[in-house]
Amino acid sequence: MEQVRTQTQTREQTKQNVHVYTEHYDKKRIYVREVSSNRYSLAAERRERLDRIPRVFTPELGHGKKENWAVMRPGDETFRSQSLDVHFVTVQPNGRNDGHGHQNEAMFYVLEGDGGYEMHDGKRYDWNAGDAVAVHNDCVHWHNNPNPEKRAVCLVMKPKPLALFLGLTYQGKIGYKPENEHLYEPRSEWLTARPEGDDEIPKVLPKDATPFELTPFGYTRRIAGEGVPLRIKGVEAYLHQIPEGSRSGKRWKMPDEVAYVREGEGYDLHWDVEAEIDDQYYARIAKKPTKWEWKQGDVIWTPHNTIVQRFNTGAGTAELIAGSNRVFNLLGYSRVHYFENAPEYDAG
Incomplete structure (x- = not known):
């Protein structure tokens, strides 16, 4: 009924x-931004x-x-x-x-x-x-x-x-x-x-449908992406938990990422990466990282082609929800490189 x-x-x-499709906005809405130089x-x-x-x-x-x-x-x-x-x-x-x-x-x-x-x-x-x-x-x-x-x-x-x-x-x-x-x-x-x-x-995808797993980045539970039983094609997403006093792995990947801080506080270190083009592509990694502090309710944007490491400085476990565009993987940018693993991963 x-x-x-x-x-x-x-x-x-x-x-x-x-x-109703004839409605207009008071201000023009930008759906896709121009790329020009x-x-x-x-x-x-x-x-x-x-x-x-x-x-x-x-x-x-x-x-x-x-x-x-x-x-x-x-x-x-x-x-x-x-x-x-x-x-x-x-x-x-x-x-x-x-x-x-x-x-x-x-x-x-x-x-x-x-x-x-x-x-x-x-x-x-x-x-x-x-x-x-x-x-x-x-x-x-x-x-x-x-x-x-x-x-x-x-x-x-x-x-x-x-x-x-x-x-x-x-x-x-x-x-x-x-x-x-x-x-x-x-x-x-x-x-x-x-x-x-x-x-x-x-x-x-119910909250207990996929488990938290210990990965080089730390404790993560995948909620969208390859192999996850959810009808999503264009988004990779996961939950990330960082124990009190701990940190994530130090990771380098090409896609940019958006992370919403559900619980906790801490900071990110970002090492920007530039390209040198010679007989092939070479990476030029920043000697010093930039530091970005975050707390519950904040959003962290990690730019494309950036090395990131995340630290929990608060009391209790920090939890974040992070996502990126899955098309990067289909274009060949699926590789993730770790300079350091999360301490729990090495201990395990």
């Missing part, structure tokens, strides 16, 4: 939302940008009726990266957001809220705090929070800028139709996505 009521509500909302080499532009950008910042997460709270987007005045679009989504008690669809997928991690659920293409998917949830490509969906007293809060990571750059631009609220629709045939099945068997991959 719940699904029947939900589908009825969807049809009613569809009638109300027809032509007066020189062939972009090294100088990159260096100038990195020298003036804070790599730790505290995003706003308020309590009003506002639904989306930006963390990192291409249109940010302090532009960092467009590998991922990262933001918070809040759903008020007994609330839901508008039904909508976009071609890019989205992975979200439930920070607060039990007993919530998704509606994806007419199917219900239940979630609780600590779960990871997949919104697949070309999915009509909305989030629901039936809790009468407490709001739900989710951290969303999605490779949306890449999808839009590739021309996957169909997005809108329920009721979207093509202009001059009389020029088109009646609607038919959407047959250019969702390979056979894709709908059998889980859409919700």
